[in-house]
Every structure is written in structure tokens, then in C-alpha cells.
Amino acid sequence: MPSYAKAFEVWNRKLHYYLGLYFLFFLWLFSATGLMLNHQQWFGDLYRRAETAYDTPIETPDGDTLAARTRDLMRQLGLQGEIDWPATQPVWHIDFNVSRPNGAAQVRVDLTAKQAYVREFRNRPLHAFQIFHTFSGSRFNQPASERDWMVTSVWVFAMDALALGLVVMVLGSYYMWWQLKKKRTLGAFALAAGLVTCGAFVAGIL
Amino acid sequence: MVYRWLRDLHLYFGLFVSPFVLLFAVSVFYLNHGKLRPGTPPPSEAFHNLQIPDGFDRLKGREAAALAQHILPQVGVSGEIGFLRYVARDRHLIFPVSIAGLESTVDVDVDGRSALVMRRHMNVWESLSYLHKMPGPHNVAIRGNWVGIQVWRWLADATIYLLLFISLSGIYLWWTIKAERRIGLTLAAGGIVTFFGLVYAVIR
Numbered sequence: 001m002p003s004y005a006k007a008f009e010v011w012n013r014k015l016h017y018y019l020g021l022y023f024l025f026f027l028w029l030f031s032a033t034g035l036m037l038n039h040q041q042w043f044g045d046l047y048r049r050a051e052t053a054y055d056t057p058i059e060t061p062d063g064d065t066l067a068a069r070t071r072d073l074m075r076q077l078g079l080q081g082e083i084d085w086p087a088t089q090p091v092w093h094i095d096f097n098v099s100r101p102n103g104a105a106q107v108r109v110d111l112t113a114k115q116a117y118v119r120e121f122r123n124r125p126l127h128a129f130q131i132f133h134t135f136s137g138s139r140f141n142q143p144a145s146e147r148d149w150m151v152t153s154v155w156v157f158a159m160d161a162l163a164l165g166l167v168v169m170v171l172g173s174y175y176m177w178w179q180l181k182k183k184r185t186l187g188a189f190a191l192a193a194g195l196v197t198c199g200a201f202v203a204g205i206l
Numbered sequence: 207m208v209y210r211w212l213r214d215l216h217l218y219f220g221l222f223v224s225p226f227v228l229l230f231a232v233s234v235f236y237l238n239h240g241k242l243r244p245g246t247p248p249p250s251e252a253f254h255n256l257q258i259p260d261g262f263d264r265l266k267g268r269e270a271a272a273l274a275q276h277i278l279p280q281v282g283v284s285g286e287i288g289f290l291r292y293v294a295r296d297r298h299l300i301f302p303v304s305i306a307g308l309e310s311t312v313d314v315d316v317d318g319r320s321a322l323v324m325r326r327h328m329n330v331w332e333s334l335s336y337l338h339k340m341p342g343p344h345n346v347a348i349r350g351n352w353v354g355i356q357v358w359r360w361l362a363d364a365t366i367y368l369l370l371f372i373s374l375s376g377i378y379l380w381w382t383i384k385a386e387r388r389i390g391l392t393l394a395a396g397g398i399v400t401f402f403g404l405v406y407a408v409i410r
Contacts, residue, residue: 014386017376017379017380017386017390018389018390020373020380021377021380021390021393021394021397022394022396022397022400023397024377024394024398025397025398025401025402026397027369027373028373029401031366031370034362034366035363035366037342038341038342038343038359038362038363040343041346100408101408101409102408102409128409130343132405132408135408136238138238138239140236140237140240140241140242140332140335141242143241143242143243151407152408154407155408156238158400159234160234160235160238162234163232163234163235164231166227166228166230166231170224170231173217173224174221174224177217177221180217183217186218187217187218187221190218190219190221190222191221191224191225193222194221194222194223194224194225194226198226198229198361199225201306201337201354201358202229202306202333202334202337204305204306204307204308204333206305206354206357206358
């Protein structure tokens with residue numbers, strides 16, 4: 001075997017368990033939350049949350065855009081998270097929602113009265129845990145939705161890294177399996193069973 | 207003996223589950239970064255003289271979904287019903303039906319015994335994302351009203367359980383390589399610090 005092939009084999013094997021060890025907790029989180037999302041019947045009062053409502057005076061928000069003014073209001077109110085705006089804003093108001101895994105807030109700001117009306121919701125720990133699975137700040141079927149909190153972007157980067165890591169691990173595992181000549185036949189059956197089953201769904205047969 | 211069994215199961219379970227892992231991993235990129243732009247509405251196809259079961263005005267949930275499934279073969283559609291909307295005013299029943307690659311919207315005129323069906327084809331990314339999200343947390347009362355999603359739910363669960371087994375057996379297999387313990391522990395510790403650091407940053 002040429003030296004470069006030997007080096008590839010060694011590093012491919014190392015990469016397989018290095019990636020696996022690094023991403024272990026991420027993988028367990030997405031596995032556990034995946035089970036939760038598919039079995040909501042296991043969790044009776046998952047979505048019950050504590051609510052507090054208050055109103056508070058605010059300064060006229062700084063900024064040239066709605067986003068900038070909203071961020072200034074969030075700073076004044078001590079809120080952090082992904083922002084959602086309603087399709088239309090009432091005159092002399094800024095209304096928005098802020099969300100993150102452990103809670104959310106509905107904010108209605110009367111700019112004339114310089115008053116903010118806030119409803120804050122606190123999610124239960126298990127609900128917050130589940131939200132990490134889907135916390136991307138963007139929905140592919142809602143083109144207008146965008147990430148606007150840097151922390152969400154970092155979390156999405158972690159999701160992407162895990163996905164890429166899994167792809168590299170799977171492709172690397174095919175090479176390692178193929179090098180084991182005695183395991184090729186049974187391995188081919190296992191892989192074919194997975195491919196046919198999964199492929200039937202992707203092709204829309206099932 | 208234990209080592210050999212675990213190594214073989216790690217390999218064979220891993221090979222079986224690998225297409226599912228690739229599906230769930232690749233679709234993450236579309237779910238995180240893709241945008242589905244609304245196109246022109248697809249043309250609708252009309253169907254007449256249908257046999258419409260009674261009861262949509264009083265049944266809800268799984269019972270209503272089961273009744274609606276009886277209409278689907280008559281309009282050439284199969285798949286999972288996403289939700290059901292019964293409009294009492296004009297006695298219309300409207301519901302989306304999906305399989306990977308195709309989303310159909312069925313609008314049934316209960317009194318006229320006719321239906322309009324709109325079919326929208328999904329691109330490959332959307333199909334993979336659809337499977338990634340199924341069965342999911344929404345409309346739990348009727349989810350799994352089609353055999354395909356019942357089987358897919360089982361396979362999605364199996365993927366998770368097998369991944370958990372593979373990750374635990376992988377830890378054991380790594381631990382047997384003494385020369386790799388130190389760097390492996392360093393990487394695992396780095397992963398744990400990154401993980402909890404990110405979780406803290408999101409919820410603090």
C-alpha cells in the first residue's frame with residue numbers, strides 16, 4: 001500500500017472517532033430532542049409556561065430602521081433573542097416578539113406615551129431543551145424570516161458543523177468498512193437494506 | 207469477545223443506519239439556510255361523482271382524518287394528511303396531503319360530491335427536509351394517519367436508538383486504543399465545553 005494511502009487510512013480512522021468524541025453531546029442532544037419531537041404524547045404539560053405581564057416607561061428608541069429601534073428597545077427592556085415583527089405596525093407603535101429556547105416576550109410599545117407593555121413567558125426546562133433542536137431563527141417556508149441574534153447564528157453554525165461532521169464520519173466509515181474484506185458481504189447487505197428502505201421514502205414510494 | 211461483538215454491531219448497525227443519518231444531516235443545511243420562494247400556484251384538477259363519507263360536520267381529529275383518507279384514492283392522491291379544515295358555511299373540506307416530493311391540496315365540496323386537487327412538486331431539498339421533520343410535534347392528534355408516516359416514525363426512532371448505541375459502542379471501541387485516550391479525552395472535553403458554553407450563551 002502506498003504511503004499516502006496508508007496515511008489516509010490512519011487519519012480517516014482517527015478523524016472518525018475524533019469527530020465522534022467532539023460532537024458527542026451535540027449528537028445526544030439532537031437525538032433526545034428528536035425523540036421528544038416525534039413523541040409529544042409522552043409529555044403531557046410540556047408547553048405550560050409561566051407568564052408575567054408588566055408595563056414600563058421607555059425612552060424614544062434610537063435608530064434609522066425598525067430593526068435598530070427594536071434592538072434599542074430590547075436593550076432598554078433587558079430582552080434578548082430572535083425578533084419577529086407582525087406583518088403591519090400600528091401607527092406610532094413598535095410591536096414585536098422576542099424568543100429563545102427558555103422563553104419569549106410579546107412587546108407592544110406606544111411611542112407617543114413612551115410606554116412598553118410586555119408579556120414575558122418562561123418555558124419549562126424540558127420545553128427549552130426541545131427547542132434547541134429547531135432553534136435556527138429561520139424557516140425555509142417563510143422567506144421573510146431571518147436570523148437577527150448573533151447567538152442564534154453561532155448555534156446554527158454548531159448545527160451545521162455537527163451535520164458536516166456526521167457526513168464526514170459516514171463517508172469515512174464506508175472506506176473503513178470496504179478495507180475489511182471479510183466484512184464486505186454482510187456489510188453490503190446492511191447498507192443495501194438501509195439504502196432501499198430510506199430510498200423508498202425519499203423517492204416518494206412510501 | 208465483547209469487543210468483537212461490539213465492533214461488528216457498530217459496523218453493521220452503522221452501515222444500515224447511514225443513509226438515514228445522511229438524510230437527517232444533509233437536510234439540516236436546507237432547514238437552516240434554504241428559502242422556498244412561492245411560485246405560481248399549480249393548476250387544479252377537478253374530480254366529480256365522488257363518494258363522500260358522512261360526518262365531517264361533527265367528527266374531528268383522527269376519526270375525521272380516517273374518513274378523509276377514503277376520499278384520497280378517488281382523486282388519485284396518497285399520503286399523510288397535514289390537517290383538516292371544515293368550512294361549515296359552504297360545506298367544504300380542505301386538507302393538504304404530503305409524501306416526499308409532492309404536496310397536494312384537496313378541496314372537497316361535500317354537497318356537490320366533487321373535489322379540486324392542486325399538486326405542488328417539492329424539490330429534493332424540500333423532500334429531504336419534509337422527511338426530517340416528520341412526524342414532528344404538530345397536529346399530534348392526527349399524525350400518522352397514513353401508513354407511510356407510521357413506518358417512517360418507526361424508522362426515525364430506530365435511527366435515534368441505533369445512533370445512541372453506535373455512539374456508546376464507539377466510546378468503548380476508542381477507549382480500547384490506549385494511545386488515543388489522551389487526545390480523545392481532550393477532544394471530548396473540548397466538545398463538552400463548547401456544548402455547554404453555547405447552551406449557556408443561548409439561555410442566559
